[in-house]
Amino acid sequence: MDFNKDLDTRGLSCPLPILRAKKALNEMQSGQVLRLVSTDAGSVKDFEAFCRQTGNVLLSQTEANKEYIFFLQRK
Amino acid sequence: MGTTPDITLIEEIVRQRLDEILPKKLEETLAQMKANKTPSMTIIATKGTLDWAYPPFILSSTAAALGWNVSIFFTFYGLQLLKKDISDLKISPLGNPGMPMKMPFGPDWFKGINWNIPNLVQAGMPGFESFATTLMQRTIKNNGVAGIAELRSLCLEAGVNMIGCQMTVDLFGFTHEDFIPEVKEYCGAASFLPMAQEADVTLFI
Numbered sequence: 004m005d006f007n008k009d010l011d012t013r014g015l016s017c018p019l020p021i022l023r024a025k026k027a028l029n030e031m032q033s034g035q036v037l038r039l040v041s042t043d044a045g046s047v048k049d050f051e052a053f054c055r056q057t058g059n060v061l062l063s064q065t066e067a068n069k070e071y072i073f074f075l076q077r078k
Numbered sequence: 079m080g081t082t083p084d085i086t087l088i089e090e091i092v093r094q095r096l097d098e099i100l101p102k103k104l105e106e107t108l109a110q111m112k113a114n115k116t117p118s119m120t121i122i123a124t125k126g127t128l129d130w131a132y133p134p135f136i137l138s139s140t141a142a143a144l145g146w147n148v149s150i151f152f153t154f155y156g157l158q159l160l161k162k163d164i165s166d167l168k169i170s171p172l173g174n175p176g177m178p179m180k181m182p183f184g185p186d187w188f189k190g191i192n193w194n195i196p197n198l199v200q201a202g203m204p205g206f207e208s209f210a211t212t213l214m215q216r217t218i219k220n221n222g223v224a225g226i227a228e229l230r231s232l233c234l235e236a237g238v239n240m241i242g243c244q245m246t247v248d249l250f251g252f253t254h255e256d257f258i259p260e261v262k263e264y265c266g267a268a269s270f271l272p273m274a275q276e277a278d279v280t281l282f283i
Contacts, residue, residue, distance in 0.1 A: 014222040018140040022232055025143035043222075056144045 004063065004074055006038040007031060013042045013070065020046050021053055024075065028059060031077045036062065039073045046071055118147040119279040120270070126158030128167040128214060128226065129177075133283045134159070135229040141279075142236030149277075150233075151270045153243035156283075157250065160242055160257040164227055168211045172200045182216040234260050241265060 010027050012020040020041045027037055043049075047064060050073050054061040062074040119141050123134040134156075138148045152160050158167065171177050179193040200206050218225070224232075234240070242257060244264040254264065263269075274280045 016221055016223045018136050018143070019222070019224050022139055022143050022236075053144065 004038075005036065006074060007035040008037045010037060010039045012046075013040055015041070016043055017045050017049065021049055024050070024053070024073075025057075028075065028077050033077055035077050037073075037075045037077070039075065041071045041073070042069060043071075044069075046073075050075070116145065116147055117141075117279070118277045119149075119281070120274045120277040121148070121150045121280070122270070122282045123150050123152045123156035123159060124154045124283065126155030126167070128169040128211060130283065131159050131164070131167055131226045132229070134281075135226065135233055137281065138238045139229055139232045139236060142233065142238050147239075148233075148237075149239040149241060149273055151241045151243060151273075153246050157242060157246055157252060157257070159226075159230070160240060160261055162256070162258055164230065167226060168207055169214045170207050171195070171210045172197060172207070179210075180217075182213055182220050234258075239263075241270070 008027055008031060010023060012023050015023070020039065020043055024037065024039055027039075031037060039050075047066075050061060050064065053059070054075065058078040060076040060078065062076050064071065064073050066072070119137070121134050121138060125131070134150055138150055141148045158164070169177075171179055179195060180191065181189055181193075183189070240258075240261050242254075242261050242264045243266065245266055247254070247264060254261070
């Protein structure tokens with residue numbers, strides 16, 4: 004999937020991945036896509052909730068070797 | 079022709095029609111109001127130790143990231159969290175049986191041991207609290223958990239409103255100069271309660 008920005012939050016715990024994502028999205032244009040990698044198992048549920056609440060779109064989430072990859076589209 | 083319409087019949091028709099329309103209209107209006115309202119949270123932060131510094135700052139920074147309006151009212155020992163330098167916050171395992179006492183270094187089998195140190199020993203050993211705090215800070219770092227100073231500045235950056243309780247500032251002999259300049263307001267219970275009344279979420283920590 005194409006993306007406009009890549010954010011590595013591996014090794015960071017709650018709530019840092021969400022806070023970093025929010026900051027990155029703020030600097031992006033509407034419709035642009037952020038790719039984010041996290042090792043925080045709680046981030047799966049947290050990003051679903053974050054997108055539900057903020058109106059940004061969670062395009063996909065996948066897991067490989069305990070790394071969680073999210074594609075978020077700025078609203 | 080020429081007959082006056084029965085007023086009670088008209089009233090009955092109007093009433094029936096209103097009964098049909100109003101509930102739907104009301105539901106739409108309420109949903110719209112809910113969608114347009116920015117959620118808000120107020121927190122009363124009353125603890126001044128390293129462990130208890132986390133919940134107010136984690137919840138506030140996250141709420142701000144979700145687009146909420148957040149105010150924290152710092153009172154009693156919570157005022158410690160507003161001090162300019164918060165690198166010296168401490169944790170005490172003494173009388174805290176819920177706190178796991180594990181070492182943040184060494185092989186896994188060693189890190190897995192829960193050191194059951196009697197209160198009497200903890201209380202009698204000089205510097206035990208500082209020792210425990212050092213271990214806790216190391217554990218925090220090892221786990222990629224944010225430092226308290228970092229979380230606090232993330233909160234401030236995101237516009238979290240921090241308020242000091244004037245009564246406890248006086249009680250403990252602090253001055254406003256002891257605290258970060260971002261604290262714009264010092265007030266009391268009468269100012270906090272109306273804020274909490276309007277908020278969707280209010281927490282006492």
